[in-house]
Amino acid sequence: MRRHTRLSLFFPLLLAPAAAWAADPDASQMSLWWGLPFALILLSIAIFPLVFSNLWHHHFGKITAFWTALFLVPYTLAYGWSAGVHVVAHALIGEYIPFILLLLALYTISGGILVWGNLNGTPRTNTVLLGIGTVLASIMGTTGAAMLLIRPLLRANEHRKNRVHSVVFFIFLVANIGGGLTPLGDPPLFLGFLKGVSFMWTVQYMLLPVIISTVILLFFFYMLDSFLYKQEGYPQPLPLENAPAGLKLFGKANFLLLGGVVAAVLMSGLWQSEVQFYILGNVVYLQNLVRDVILVVLALVSLQITPKQVRAGNEFNWEPMLEVGKLFLGIFITISPVLAILKVGEAGHFKALIQMVHDSNGHPINIMYFWMTGLLSAFLDNAPTYLVFFNMAGGDPEVLMTGMSNTLLAISMGSVFMGALSYIGNAPNFMVKSIAEQRQVKMPSFFGYMGWSFGVLTPLFMLHTLIFFVFS
Numbered sequence: 001m002r003r004h005t006r007l008s009l010f011f012p013l014l015l016a017p018a019a020a021w022a023a024d025p026d027a028s029q030m031s032l033w034w035g036l037p038f039a040l041i042l043l044s045i046a047i048f049p050l051v052f053s054n055l056w057h058h059h060f061g062k063i064t065a066f067w068t069a070l071f072l073v074p075y076t077l078a079y080g081w082s083a084g085v086h087v088v089a090h091a092l093i094g095e096y097i098p099f100i101l102l103l104l105a106l107y108t109i110s111g112g113i114l115v116w117g118n119l120n121g122t123p124r125t126n127t128v129l130l131g132i133g134t135v136l137a138s139i140m141g142t143t144g145a146a147m148l149l150i151r152p153l154l155r156a157n158e159h160r161k162n163r164v165h166s167v168v169f170f171i172f173l174v175a176n177i178g179g180g181l182t183p184l185g186d187p188p189l190f191l192g193f194l195k196g197v198s199f200m201w202t203v204q205y206m207l208l209p210v211i212i213s214t215v216i217l218l219f220f221f222y223m224l225d226s227f228l229y230k231q232e233g234y235p236q237p238l239p240l241e242n243a244p245a246g247l248k249l250f251g252k253a254n255f256l257l258l259g260g261v262v263a264a265v266l267m268s269g270l271w272q273s274e275v276q277f278y279i280l281g282n283v284v285y286l287q288n289l290v291r292d293v294i295l296v297v298l299a300l301v302s303l304q305i306t307p308k309q310v311r312a313g314n315e316f317n318w319e320p321m322l323e324v325g326k327l328f329l330g331i332f333i334t335i336s337p338v339l340a341i342l343k344v345g346e347a348g349h350f351k352a353l354i355q356m357v358h359d360s361n362g363h364p365i366n367i368m369y370f371w372m373t374g375l376l377s378a379f380l381d382n383a384p385t386y387l388v389f390f391n392m393a394g395g396d397p398e399v400l401m402t403g404m405s406n407t408l409l410a411i412s413m414g415s416v417f418m419g420a421l422s423y424i425g426n427a428p429n430f431m432v433k434s435i436a437e438q439r440q441v442k443m444p445s446f447f448g449y450m451g452w453s454f455g456v457l458t459p460l461f462m463l464h465t466l467i468f469f470v471f472s
Helices: 002-014 032-051 053-079 081-110 123-156 164-173 187-195 199-231 253-270 286-305 308-313 319-334 336-343 351-355 366-379 382-392 397-401 405-421 427-438 446-470
Strands: 114-116 248-250 276-279 282-285
Touching: 032 053, 032 319, 032 336, 032 446, 053 081, 053 319, 081 123, 081 253, 081 282, 081 286, 081 319, 081 336, 081 427, 114 123, 114 308, 123 164, 123 199, 123 253, 123 427, 164 199, 164 427, 164 446, 187 199, 187 253, 187 382, 187 405, 199 405, 199 446, 248 308, 253 286, 276 286, 282 286, 319 336, 319 427, 336 382, 366 382, 366 405, 366 446, 382 405, 397 405, 405 446
Parallel strands: none
Antiparallel strands: 114 248, 276 282
């Protein structure tokens, strides 16, 4: 009887409105020390694979869980049980679960599409693959395009001695910059779309930055790959057994399922249902719940209809998803106080940082909006970072699309483009790295990758600064 009483009290509390869980601390009074566990997770990702590679490989989930507990236990002791539950619930229900379900659907479905044939990773072939992926990224999202094409790229270059640069440029273009053309391409732009930024504004204003970035990076990649290909002595791959003379696609039905993923995401943005649920203080809208259910169903359908030989040809397994799932769960929870302090603007301990994006008269400094949004997006989640600076610029989509279009452009370019600066800047970055390492590509460390990204992309971003925010 007592057990039934406890359950009868628990479920109404679980579904109670947010007001019942209004126990969040005042972020304007929160110390920056609360962000230390988040920084320690990032440092672990950066340092442990270099110094304690075997330990990290076998226990990265436990290490991440330890840093997460280092945040949650003191946070709960300081602000109370309900605050601790709420911060975890918000990270899970509001961000992590939708994020991981979308990744799961795209990873599962794209893993059921096999490009099979004797594809030779010449500079021309590799450049064409990168170009196709860049275009597809704005149609099916950076994650969808990256998961679809990373395996064909790796397979085409298995006989090459130098492969790292191909994966690095793939992350630059397909996993990030290519998604800048439409709200379907990258989560920050989709959030802008939900806030009222028109679909065609994004297409119109982001077209030139995406084209400039793509042309420059593809040209630079082609020159670098040609140089390395010549150094290797123009290697030729061994013919694949039972492979057709040309290229052949298997698992074509999965393209329809990918279309279903895109449609489900668009539906959740366009359908504004008034039906909503409260779960541990978090509002869950009907359209988002329907989207998540559709994503799970599409993934299950893909697993059911795709022949096992197709997934075997892709060397499909769940390791990349498990790695991303464990690491980003810790990241989404420990990042909470950092984002909370950012959201209160000048009232919080990031006041000096916030003041850098406005002049003494309160007018936006678009150069700083571009660089600050971008650099924070490289190490924080680029979607909430976009929202922080979107709201900091006034939050009115009509004003931002017209009189402040350069400010909105700076926020959009920064959050999408500079996600390429680190492995955690955008979700597919880490997944591409994990898949490449499974194919025996010795990927750079966290800092090693940033040597590539800052070395190659910083001059490009400086060029963008001059074109769009100095001489415009």
